[in-house]
Amino acid sequence: MGSEPITLTIRPAESGKKWSDESLERARRIMARYPEKRSAVMPLLYLAMAEDGRLTNGGMEQVAELVGITPAQVLAVASFYTMYKRERTGKYLISACTSISCMLTGGDDVFEAIELESGVPHGETDEEGLISVEHVECIGACGGAPAVQVNYELIEGVTPVKARELVRWLQQERPATINTDEMQRHFGGRRSFDWAVAEEASAVGPYPAFQPFGTVGGVGEGE
Amino acid sequence: MSRPLVVTRRMVDHPTDSHTLDRYQETGGYEMARRSLDMTRDEIVETVKSANLLGRGGAAFSAGLKWSFLAPDRPAYVVVNADESEPGTFKDRQLLERDPHQLIEGLIITSWANEANHAFIYIRGEYPKPARRVQQAVDEAYAAGYLGEGIFGTDFDLEVTVHLGGGAYICGEETAMINSLEGLRGEPRLKPPYFPAAKGLYMKPTIVNNVETICNVPHVLAMGAEDFKGIAHPEDTGTFLLSLSGHVNEPGNYELPHGLTWREIIYDVAGGIRDGNELKTWIPGGASAPWFVPSLHLDMPLTKQATADAGSMIGSGAVVVMDETTCVVRAALRLVRFFAHESCGECTPCREGAPWLEMMLTRIENGQGRPVDFDVILDVSDGISIGLEWPPKMTTICALGPSAVSPIISLRDHFGDEVVAHIEGGGCPFGRVEEEEVVA
Ligand SMILES: Cc1cc2nc3c(=O)[nH]c(=O)nc-3n(C[C@H](O)[C@H](O)[C@H](O)COP(=O)(O)O)c2cc1C
Ligand code: SF4
Ligand code: FES
Numbered sequence: 001m002g003s004e005p006i007t008l009t010i011r012p013a014e015s016g017k018k019w020s021d022e023s024l025e026r027a028r029r030i031m032a033r034y035p036e037k038r039s040a041v042m043p044l045l046y047l048a049m050a051e052d053g054r055l056t057n058g059g060m061e062q063v064a065e066l067v068g069i070t071p072a073q074v075l076a077v078a079s080f081y082t083m084y085k086r087e088r089t090g091k092y093l094i095s096a097c098t099s100i101s102c103m104l105t106g107g108d109d110v111f112e113a114i115e116l117e118s119g120v121p122h123g124e125t126d127e128e129g130l131i132s133v134e135h136v137e138c139i140g141a142c143g144g145a146p147a148v149q150v151n152y153e154l155i156e157g158v159t160p161v162k163a164r165e166l167v168r169w170l171q172q173e174r175p176a177t178i179n180t181d182e183m184q185r186h187f188g189g190r191r192s193f194d195w196a197v198a199e200e201a202s203a204v205g206p207y208p209a210f211q212p213f214g215t216v217g218g219v220g221e222g223e
Numbered sequence: 224m225s226r227p228l229v230v231t232r233r234m235v236d237h238p239t240d241s242h243t244l245d246r247y248q249e250t251g252g253y254e255m256a257r258r259s260l261d262m263t264r265d266e267i268v269e270t271v272k273s274a275n276l277l278g279r280g281g282a283a284f285s286a287g288l289k290w291s292f293l294a295p296d297r298p299a300y301v302v303v304n305a306d307e308s309e310p311g312t313f314k315d316r317q318l319l320e321r322d323p324h325q326l327i328e329g330l331i332i333t334s335w336a337n338e339a340n341h342a343f344i345y346i347r348g349e350y351p352k353p354a355r356r357v358q359q360a361v362d363e364a365y366a367a368g369y370l371g372e373g374i375f376g377t378d379f380d381l382e383v384t385v386h387l388g389g390g391a392y393i394c395g396e397e398t399a400m401i402n403s404l405e406g407l408r409g410e411p412r413l414k415p416p417y418f419p420a421a422k423g424l425y426m427k428p429t430i431v432n433n434v435e436t437i438c439n440v441p442h443v444l445a446m447g448a449e450d451f452k453g454i455a456h457p458e459d460t461g462t463f464l465l466s467l468s469g470h471v472n473e474p475g476n477y478e479l480p481h482g483l484t485w486r487e488i489i490y491d492v493a494g495g496i497r498d499g500n501e502l503k504t505w506i507p508g509g510a511s512a513p514w515f516v517p518s519l520h521l522d523m524p525l526t527k528q529a530t531a532d533a534g535s536m537i538g539s540g541a542v543v544v545m546d547e548t549t550c551v552v553r554a555a556l557r558l559v560r561f562f563a564h565e566s567c568g569e570c571t572p573c574r575e576g577a578p579w580l581e582m583m584l585t586r587i588e589n590g591q592g593r594p595v596d597f598d599v600i601l602d603v604s605d606g607i608s609i610g611l612e613w614p615p616k617m618t619t620i621c622a623l624g625p626s627a628v629s630p631i632i633s634l635r636d637h638f639g640d641e642v643v644a645h646i647e648g649g650g651c652p653f654g655r656v657e658e659e660e661v662v663a
Pocket of ligand 1: 305
């Protein structure tokens with residue numbers, strides 16, 4: 001290819017800032033997990049969200065540069081998937097399932113309770129940037145319906161009362177990290193199946209808490 | 224009732240640590256992977272084929288037969304489909320969280336049998352916890368020398384990459400998944416080629432199998448084809464995981480042999496209907512499957528053939544049970560909404576048709592339906608899947624479009640009077656709150 005890729009700026013870049021060396025190193029390790037660089041676009045987009053709290057134009061430009069495609073091509077991919085949030089998104093993203101099994105067991109009431117308690121309707125974020133609310137399709141927890149996720153960490157067997165408590169807890173306690181076991185204990189009920197052991201890992205923003213570079217280069221480099 | 228357990232045996236026997244490498248090995252884990260590397264690839268493919276291991280991702284296609292289609296071009300790839308997003312389905316999540324090494328062992332055997340040195344586990348984005356468990360298990364397997372270069376001291380190399388999806392149901396369709404893995408929009412590919420085994424990832428031969436299918440592979444080899452077939456029903460071999468949800472007393476995942484009747488499944492296994500209510504209808508195999516009703520189907524056995532003969536499918540094994548308090552129009556609307564939301568937009572019948580169905584059902588549910596509306600709905604549905612038959616006729620690139628019509632078929636076949644009651648009565652007889660207006 002040789003020549004520089006055409007950089008199509010979709011909107012004026014907001015950040016212009018480049019990623020930290022640490023993030024660039026992570027990006028390099030992610031790309032090494034795929035036979036072709038472009039395949040790393042999706043995990044790199046999550047990395048971009050972790051950098052800026054949502055997917056910014058600057059983030060997409062950085063991803064484009066890393067994998068050697070244009071920002072427009074990156075936008076084409078990002079806009080296909082619902083989890084790459086390009087709009088302002090709260091520190092806590094509350095996703096309530098209103099798909100069939102949750103609907104049958106009171107999921108609509110749980111969703112409404114979350115909307116009313118937070119004052120945030122579907123698809124929006126509060127003024128402060130603390131809470132975003134959405135109703136979502138099935139999140140694979142139908143045996144413990146109704147189900148809710150905060151930053152994709154799951155709570156099963158939620159009631160409207162517990163849902164309101166969850167919102168107040170987020171608003172008042174402002175936990176630094178979101179842990180599925182902790183939330184399940186306080187706000188959950190029946191589960192699809194026994195989760196076996198408690199888990200340490202926690203989410204820190206409105207994107208999935210998963211680091212895909214544990215095995216780069218084989219043993220020992222994992223985090 | 225004691226039932227044979229295959230893929231959930233370890234998590235039942237060792238509820239607290241079935242996901243750890245220590246427990247996995249202590250219970251015989253990785254023995255089959257080790258031994259399989261001494262077997263020829265043909266031998267493994269033949270065994271899986273004659274065991275008639277059926278794919279558990281929805282289509283119930285023979286895994287061994289699929290593997291035998293692998294084109295000679297190299298490199299080849301294996302992709303585990305862990306995108307589980309069909310409403311009602313939550314079985315793969317349990318396998319991922321509770322026994323990730325079982326999946327990795329199955330993946331090693333599958334990769335060896337299909338001459339792949341790089342495999343991917345594509346997990347839906349909303350499953351960070353299962354992804355963490357799997358990544359941890361992958362890391363442990365690398366450290367133990369079961370993945371990476373020269374696994375188990377042989378000269379076979381196998382890299383495994385755990386890939387997180389971005390929240391698009393359509394990426395569960397195998398060619399969409401492959402596009403997604405290539406860093407493209409997750410749009411299904413035009414067929415032919417019908418099987419990624421001919422041309423898949425990077426246009427190279429690729430085997431895509433569901434999590435549960437892969438988890439069964441070590442057991443097929445360990446038991447041998449004959450014993451595996453002997454577990455249950457002569458045609459539908461082995462066990463399968465049912466995800467039971469909705470208005471049952473004991474929702475959850477259950478590993479069952481094929482051939483139980485629906486009465487046994489709903490009343491014995493799932494503990495019957497909540498509050499002693501009457502059973503109204505149930506979805507036998509995920510949101511894409513036409514529904515069953517007690518008057519016709521309760522004493523029918525759950526086999527692939529019987530379900531197909533009755534005009535539906537086992538699909539992803541998701542059983543959603545609805546009792547007498549359920550408004551079926553509303554239930555159908557929720558399902559149609561799902562497909563309208565998840566349509567990737569490539570094909571006009573699906574992209575345009577599903578939202579029209581959603582709008583018209585919303586109108587009926589909210590009491591603004593007109594007498595002709597259901598005919599119009601059937602007409603639009605016929606445009607998506609001609610003849611409204613089962614299995615559906617395709618007008619689209621993938622099966623998502625025709626799936627959107629299943630709830631409509633169900634209303635037409637079993638609940639026409641309830642639709643009419645909505646229209647004539649000016650609203651939902653169950654007195655539910657209004658559905659959100661849909662703006663096209
Ligand atoms: C719209 C659509 C969604 C699908 N979603 C899934 C899924 O979430 N998981 C899955 O295993 N298969 C899914 N499939 C089926 C896959 O295309 C493919 O047949 C399957 O992964 C093959 O694996 P198996 O033979 O082991 O079942 C889906 C198919 C379609 C048409
Ligand atoms: S049928 Fe629907 S989801 Fe499938 S390819 Fe066509 S538009 Fe996309
Ligand atoms: S329907 Fe809500 S989690 Fe499946």
